[in-house]
Every structure is written in structure tokens, then in C-alpha cells.
Amino acid sequence: MTELGPVAWPPAPIRTERLVLRESEARDRAAFIELFALPEVRTYLGGPRPRDELERAVPAVPGRRPGLFVIDLNGAMIGTITLDRRDAERPGHLRPDAGEAELGYMFLPKAWGRGYAAEACAAALDWFANALPGEPVVLCTQTANDRSMRLAAKLGFTEVERFEEYSAEQWFGVWSSVMPSG
Numbered sequence: 001m002t003e004l005g006p007v008a009w010p011p012a013p014i015r016t017e018r019l020v021l022r023e024s025e026a027r028d029r030a031a032f033i034e035l036f037a038l039p040e041v042r043t044y045l046g047g048p049r050p051r052d053e054l055e056r057a058v059p060a061v062p063g064r065r066p067g068l069f070v071i072d073l074n075g076a077m078i079g080t081i082t083l084d085r086r087d088a089e090r091p092g093h094l095r096p097d098a099g100e101a102e103l104g105y106m107f108l109p110k111a112w113g114r115g116y117a118a119e120a121c122a123a124a125l126d127w128f129a130n131a132l133p134g135e136p137v138v139l140c141t142q143t144a145n146d147r148s149m150r151l152a153a154k155l156g157f158t159e160v161e162r163f164e165e166y167s168a169e170q171w172f173g174v175w176s177s178v179m180p181s182g
Contacts, residue, residue, distance in 0.1 A: 004084070009066040019073055021081065022072055031108065079111055090165070091170075092163060
């Protein structure tokens with residue numbers, strides 16, 4: 001994956017009403033392992049990975065890279081948001097040269113159903129709109145993932161297409177901070 005673009009990283013922590021979006025720290029390691037090991041988190045993301053494998057593979061400070069935000073609630077990580085460039089080899093693109101910014105997210109089950117994902121993703125999209133004005137953001141999720149489909153709609157993503165990938169129907173949508181002129 002290519003870098004996010006000409007943006008300073010990491011940005012200052014982003015504060016919302018209840019959350020902080022920040023760079024990862026060593027104290028987040030156990031939560032990163034949980035995200036990748038829990039079957040319910042990984043249902044639509046290729047399945048869980050063995051915990052012992054993760055214990056060996058996850059670095060002391062996991063996820064420290066441009067485009068990855070840790071979602072912090074009261075000093076503890078509850079999930080991650082990523083803004084990465086979509087791989088050109090994958091289906092689903094807005095333009096022929098590909099490389100669109102793609103929103104991704106994972107939250108621990110204890111954080112589900114409380115509006116944290118919508119709050120955190122909206123803050124990340126606002127940050128992105130200010131960092132790279134006018135650039136669209138794409139999102140791809142399995143149509144079977146009801147929670148993710150609802151979140152995409154709530155955030156203002158609109159459907160571009162559907163296709164088969166990873167033996168499942170995928171929904172591909174776009175979000176833009178540019179308001180249509182009328």
C-alpha cells in the first residue's frame with residue numbers, strides 16, 4: 001500500500017465528545033491482539049488469527065504507521081480506524097489509476113452498539129477532508145455485514161457498485177466532503 005499522501009503524521013490527537021483518536025502506544029498491544037483474535041470481530045475480515053501467533057508477531061508498539069488511528073475511550077483502546085490507499089489489484093475503484101483513500105475500522109465487541117464507531121469515523125473523515133481537501137474516501141464491506149452497512153449509510157457513503165470478492169458479495173461506496181453545487 002502506498003502512503004496516505006502529503007500529510008503530517010501523526011496528527012495531534014483528535015478529540016470528540018467521548019473519544020480520542022491518537023497514534024498507537026505500547027499499552028495498546030493487548031487490545032490489538034484481541035481485535036485480531038476475536039471471531040466476532042473478524043467474521044467479515046477473513047476470520048480470527050490464532051492468539052499464540054499474534055503474541056509472537058505483534059510488535060511492542062503495534063500499528064504505528066501513517067493512516068492508523070487508535071480509538072481511545074477513557075484511556076483504553078476500543079478499536080482502530082485506518083485510512084489507507086486501496087490496492088490497485090483489488091476490484092472497486094473510482095478512477096483508472098486507483099489508489100483511492102479507503103476507510104477501515106475494527107472495534108472490540110464491548111464498544112459495539114454505543115455509537116462510538118460513527119463518532120470516531122466521522123472525526124477521522126473530517127480530519128481527512130481538512131488534510132486532503134476534495135479527495136473522496138471509499139469503503140468496502142460485505143453486504144452480509146449489517147452493522148458496517150448501517151455505519152456506511154450513517155456516515156454518508158453512497159453505493160458505487162457491488163462485486164464478488166473473498167467468496168462474498170461486497171458493497172463499495174464513496175464519501176466526499178465536496179458538497180454538490182445546486
